[in-house]
Amino acid sequence: MSMPPTGRTWITAEWLSETGGSERVVERLAAAMPRAEVFTPVAFAQGAPSIARERIHAAFRRPESLMRRREAAAAMNAASWPTWGRTLDRKADLVVASHHMSSHWTAAYSDVPHVSYVHTPARYAWFPELDGRASSLPARALCAHIRRMDRKAAPRVRAYAANSEATRQRIQQVWDRDATVIHPPIDLGRFAGLEPAGGEPFVLGLSRFITYKRLDFVIEVAQAAGVPAKIVGGGALEEELRAKAASARVPVEIVTGATDAEVAQLMADAAVLVYPAVEDFGLVPVEAMAAGTPVLALDEAGTRETVVDGVTGYLLGGLDASAWADKVGPAMALDPAACRERAEEFSEESFEDSILGWISASVDS
Numbered sequence: 001m002s003m004p005p006t007g008r009t010w011i012t013a014e015w016l017s018e019t020g021g022s023e024r025v026v027e028r029l030a031a032a033m034p035r036a037e038v039f040t041p042v043a044f045a046q047g048a049p050s051i052a053r054e055r056i057h058a059a060f061r062r063p064e065s066l067m068r069r070r071e072a073a074a075a076m077n078a079a080s081w082p083t084w085g086r087t088l089d090r091k092a093d094l095v096v097a098s099h100h101m102s103s104h105w106t107a108a109y110s111d112v113p114h115v116s117y118v119h120t121p122a123r124y125a126w127f128p129e130l131d132g133r134a135s136s137l138p139a140r141a142l143c144a145h146i147r148r149m150d151r152k153a154a155p156r157v158r159a160y161a162a163n164s165e166a167t168r169q170r171i172q173q174v175w176d177r178d179a180t181v182i183h184p185p186i187d188l189g190r191f192a193g194l195e196p197a198g199g200e201p202f203v204l205g206l207s208r209f210i211t212y213k214r215l216d217f218v219i220e221v222a223q224a225a226g227v228p229a230k231i232v233g234g235g236a237l238e239e240e241l242r243a244k245a246a247s248a249r250v251p252v253e254i255v256t257g258a259t260d261a262e263v264a265q266l267m268a269d270a271a272v273l274v275y276p277a278v279e280d281f282g283l284v285p286v287e288a289m290a291a292g293t294p295v296l297a298l299d300e301a302g303t304r305e306t307v308v309d310g311v312t313g314y315l316l317g318g319l320d321a322s323a324w325a326d327k328v329g330p331a332m333a334l335d336p337a338a339c340r341e342r343a344e345e346f347s348e349e350s351f352e353d354s355i356l357g358w359i360s361a362s363v364d365s
Helices: 021-032 070-090 103-108 137-156 165-175 215-225 238-246 260-269 283-290 301-306 321-326 328-332 336-346 348-364
Strands: 009-013 037-043 056-061 094-099 114-118 159-162 203-208 229-234 252-256 272-275 295-298 313-316
Touching: 009 021, 009 103, 021 094, 021 348, 037 070, 056 070, 070 103, 070 137, 094 103, 094 348, 103 114, 103 137, 114 348, 137 165, 159 165, 159 348, 165 301, 203 215, 203 260, 203 283, 215 229, 215 238, 215 272, 215 321, 215 328, 229 238, 229 260, 238 252, 260 283, 272 283, 272 328, 283 295, 283 301, 283 336, 295 301, 295 328, 313 328, 321 328, 336 348
Parallel strands: 009 037, 009 094, 037 056, 094 114, 114 159, 203 229, 203 272, 229 252, 272 295, 295 313
Antiparallel strands: none
16 A cells, blocks of 8 residues: 655545535545545535544535535635635645546645646536536636636646546546546445345436436336336436426336435345446446446446446447347346456555555656
């Protein structure tokens, strides 16, 4: 195991809200560097629960009433980084950014060495064809600001790591920087000893209820396959998904508010995870494999790097519900042990060793 960096280290993150992929990475970075402080413009009451509250420095705490829309969070970010960036010269010897929108911006204001682990360059700013959420006039103005700040910060970051080869290529495309690929960590302990509870087979859709996750397509695949579906998560499209579920030709259950343990069990119970999103990496498919469940996913971006076609699931081109439905039966016949074995390659221990080795090499170079 590589040793954590010495000196005063700060971890930066856009926000700490409900636990998602980027929040889990921040938690693992904090675990790997136990003396590091964590700065985020916005900290929700339940954000990153494994990090001691005294380690988290936030410009806005418990901002739930202000955060009805993501634009508010982004505005808080844009307002916070200049002030914090200028204070880092007297507070830190090293900054490790967990970046998907703005976390590396402090490099534009500080001479402290920066390294950045990138989940993606902000997709709605740089790749709106993949994520069309930034359609309003204020959102378009914010995207222009993101692009401008990224161009200022990127040349000043000492080294980049990317969560996938797809993200590495995007970093090269928009910032003209190379990156080391380090896949994000999976908490394999969540799935240890889980067994299917039995009952009628169902396909699972699991993600936030937002457009690019394409959960409506999961329902279409279930209909084409003649198999019930469970759609698990929460978000702005809940009512739209409930309406589609109510009119479906197969039983479709919408599940919101599930705990981590309940989600893990649902993954183990599912016959197949149907995952049609274009993802930078995609934690959910790897978590499903950790639960022994095969995955149907697009043969693109992150899922191309994680799902082993014909072994732990099937990779498909395009969004043809009938073609996906044809693979539900063959996927159900795949070996759960092979799925679990593949997931073990993305362990927390492997991530921590890789990330600390990369930080050490980047700082020493």
